[in-house]
Amino acid sequence: MSLRPFSDHQRGLFVSVDGPSGAGKSTIVQCLAQLLAAAGEEVHVTAEPSTGPIGALCRELTETTIGHALACLYAADRYHHLEAEVRPNTEVGRVVLTDRYIPSGLVMQRFDGVDPAFLWGLNAEADRPDLAVILEADPEVISERLQERGPHNRFQLSPGSSHAESHFYRQVTERLIQAGYDVLRVDVNKRPPEQSAALIRDRLLTFFAPAAG
Numbered sequence: 151m152s153l154r155p156f157s158d159h160q161r162g163l164f165v166s167v168d169g170p171s172g173a174g175k176s177t178i179v180q181c182l183a184q185l186l187a188a189a190g191e192e193v194h195v196t197a198e199p200s201t202g203p204i205g206a207l208c209r210e211l212t213e214t215t216i217g218h219a220l221a222c223l224y225a226a227d228r229y230h231h232l233e234a235e236v237r238p239n240t241e242v243g244r245v246v247l248t249d250r251y252i253p254s255g256l257v258m259q260r261f262d263g264v265d266p267a268f269l270w271g272l273n274a275e276a277d278r279p280d281l282a283v284i285l286e287a288d289p290e291v292i293s294e295r296l297q298e299r300g301p302h303n304r305f306q307l308s309p310g311s312s313h314a315e316s317h318f319y320r321q322v323t324e325r326l327i328q329a330g331y332d333v334l335r336v337d338v339n340k341r342p343p344e345q346s347a348a349l350i351r352d353r354l355l356t357f358f359a360p361a362a363g
């Protein structure tokens with residue numbers, strides 16, 4: 151079976167997974183990739199910041215660059231990621247799963263006080279995913295998982311970051327829905343990653359599998 155978007159039956163699906171740091175994105179993306187492969191899909195897993203040259207700059211500069219400059223850098227990486235990695239894979243029929251995408255850009259740069267309208271405009275030309283998955287969990291749960299795993303950068307080290315991130319995610323999710331994004335919210339408070347991944351797989355198989363015959 152090949153999962154296809156409604157708008158273009160020639161290409162594969164593009165699915166993004168976002169949510170607060172430590173919510174379980176990477177774990178769930180890996181698990182979802184295995185489930186889709188077991189269902190016969192060709193899957194390509196990727197992430198933002200990407201492994202391309204601008205993604206490398208993002209990783210290098212996140213600690214020392216702030217605000218509009220960093221927002222532009224992440225957006226530049228996103229447009230390059232689409233061009234260099236995402237589209238070439240969807241174009242040959244693969245399901246592309248990205249660990250972080252536009253919603254992360256709309257949320258994380260808020261930590262530096264960047265205006266949401268500026269962030270929205272900056273990301274406006276980036277491809278809309280066929281499904282935008284947003285992981286949701288209470289800040290206490292996220293903060294505990296983050297502590298167990300260890301923070302990766304300054305955003306995750308600031309006190310109360312999980313509360314702020316959850317708050318921004320709620321706002322961004324509403325905005326995406328208003329703008330007509332196909333959003334799937336997954337409550338990961340109590341669900342083990344395998345169950346969250348199965349839920350997303352079921353949604354993809356229900357909505358995007360070609361009709362029989």
Ligand SMILES: Nc1ncnc2c1ncn2[C@@H]1O[C@H](COP(=O)(O)OP(=O)(O)O)[C@@H](O)[C@H]1O
Nearest residue numbers: 170171172173174175176177295299341342343
């Ligand atoms: N549903 C879950 N229940 C308990 N622990 C989880 C769950 N999902 C992920 N974890 C753990 O939480 C930590 C963060 O997960 P990770 O996938 O790295 O999150 P993210 O990519 O969102 O930052 C890891 O140690 C992972 O094993």
Ligand SMILES: Cc1cn([C@H]2C[C@H](O)[C@@H](COP(=O)(O)OP(=O)(O)O)O2)c(=O)[nH]c1=O
Nearest residue numbers: 171172198199224250251254255258302305
């Ligand atoms: C995609 C994206 C990521 N980021 C940040 C958020 C994360 O802290 C970091 C990604 O680093 P990573 O180590 O992949 O974080 P995690 O495993 O916690 O998801 O990049 C932005 O600030 N803006 C963006 O647009």
